[in-house]
Amino acid sequence: MESNKIRQIKQFIKQILLQNNYFQKNQKICQVIIDSFENASFRRAQIICSNNSGNNSSDNNSQTNSQANSKANSDIALAASLEIFHNAALIQDDIIDNAKTRRWMKSVPEILGKNKSLLLGNILYGLSKETFVNSVSKLDKSYWLKNSKSQLLDFWNKVFLQVQIGQLLDIQLENAKLELGNYKTLTNLIYQVTLNKTVSYSFIFPNYIKAVLNKTKFSNEIKNQAIQKGLDFQNLDDIANIVQTSQQTGKPELSDIFSKKKTNILIKALEKMSESDAKKIIKLYNNKAKISQARAKYIKTKIGQFI
Secondary structure (H helix, E strand, C coil), X not given: CCCHHHHHHHHHHHHHHHCCHHHHHCHHHHHHHHHHCCCCCCXXXXXXXXXXXXXXXXXXXXXXXXXXXHCCCHHHHHHHHHHHHHHHHHHHHHHHHCCCEECCXXXXXXXXXXXXXXXXXXXXXXXXXXXXXXXXXXXXXXXXXXXXXXXXXXXXXXXXXXXXXXXXXXXHHHHCCCCCCCCHHHHHHHHHHHHHHHHHHHHHHHHHHHHHHCCCCCCHHXXXXXXXXXXXHHHHHHHHHHHCCHHHHCCCCCHHHHCCXXXXXXXXXXXXXXXXXXXXXXXXXXXXXXXXXXXXXXXXHHHHCCC
């Protein structure tokens, strides 16, 4: 069941979009973006909003209840900014991957086309930062938080750059060839892609924001735990694409195989299977021809033996 906090964040995101001049004039496009949040996990929001006090502005106590209710809590606004960031990144992913669906629905590029979606993704990044900056400026005036504000803004910029670098590395990974027994370079590249994309903004950054809101230290231990959770999440997501149906994942069945995506799950399976089986799969992945349904099922069976 959807929590009250998530409902508030969804409503806050909707308000942000509807207040934007472009979306006000293009309500059909705005609705496409609003719909794209409908089945989101709000994983970043759940991290930020878990066990923190909300930390509203210091003058909130003097406000009436109606005034307080009209203002989003800091955690809601900051969580909303990261969910908008996430959606922008997903639009980029779907453009690069030529993905036709996302979360059991048509992807934004499939509905609006690649060029328009690319620019809409940039608008969402801009709205994410604007929301983030406004939220940070409203944090209370304590010495500790005052010194954390600039670090928070620097963190947003750093994560944004990391994600763009991660997208470029992902394209590099997509174009890289598989070579029998020589997987170290690809494994390192897969790690860098995952760290710069999924891990940076879906696990490290939300935990950093949570620490700031709770006025606690963002220790190396917390950071390392966030990194490990992010890596584990990506591996589980890659496994799900092999063993689960499209109804379960919200993505086309075996989409990672059809798109010849190189994952840790694939590499580990290649390392464990017979040389003859590995050679067949490597040949299919390196060949420019599309993978047929029958061959995709064959690859699924071979990889599935080692999951």
